[in-house]
Amino acid sequence: MLPHKKIRSFPHQFSGGMLQRAMIAMALVTKPAILIADEPTTALDVTTQAQILSLMKKLQQQYSMSIIFITHNLGIVAGFCDRVHVMYAGMILESAETVSLFKNTSHPYTRALIRSVPSLHSKVDQLYVIGGPPYDPTQPIKGCPFAPRCEFGITECFEEKIELTEIAPKHFTCCNRIKKGEISL
Known part of the structure; x- marks a missing residue:
């Protein structure tokens, strides 16, 4: 999920998408049955949004977990939920x-x-x-x-x-x- 060379970086050195990936990784450490994602794609460009959503869908299937997705974006709701x-x-x-x-x-x-x-x-x-x-x-x-x-x-x-x-x-x-x-x- 995160490149090995970024492991010692500070948060301000990450892009928005990389920060989201780091937060998702932190949330998955405990292997939860449910992941609560509150506006996980807000302020990200469309390409990065698609990458984050794809990653979340893949992880959802891989870990057999439910995702509570909180968003105002009805387009994302229609395609993801x-x-x-x-x-x-x-x-x-x-x-x-x-x-x-x-x-x-x-x-x-x-x-x-x-x-x-x-x-x-x-x-x-x-x-x-x-x-x-x-x-x-x-x-x-x-x-x-x-x-x-x-x-x-x-x-x-x-x-x-x-x-x-x-x-x-x-x-x-x-x-x-x-x-x-x-x-x-």
Whole structure:
């Protein structure tokens, strides 16, 4: 993973990709059953990102370990992950196998996230922006934390407790309006 000549180098002498490889090596010393990778490709160029992801996939298979991959990059999620948990304000709002999530989105936040990713196949004058004020962590949450920004939000969304419910095999959502059949995405 790391060239032998780099073993005595200082962190500032490594590239971003080399630092990531060193961190992965340190994490694997104990042969964990689960590796938690928090934004492992952030601030890396596309080529280095691909190398890191390839390395992680190879190590995952070699050590038969699970990887909890925390990222904002939906492209990486689509290509790397088997299952996705979409979080907002510290809560899981949707959980599904990756293909199912991208094909059959069942929470307005997930839909908004996917819409905000630019497409190479269509020309747009302006990128999609999720409207409304972002979540304020100083305020208690009664209902859905995404309700103030949701295009489908109604009074009940702000007040009704939400919980993950299976709406299709291995596909869960917290959206009460979806569960009640009031809206479909």
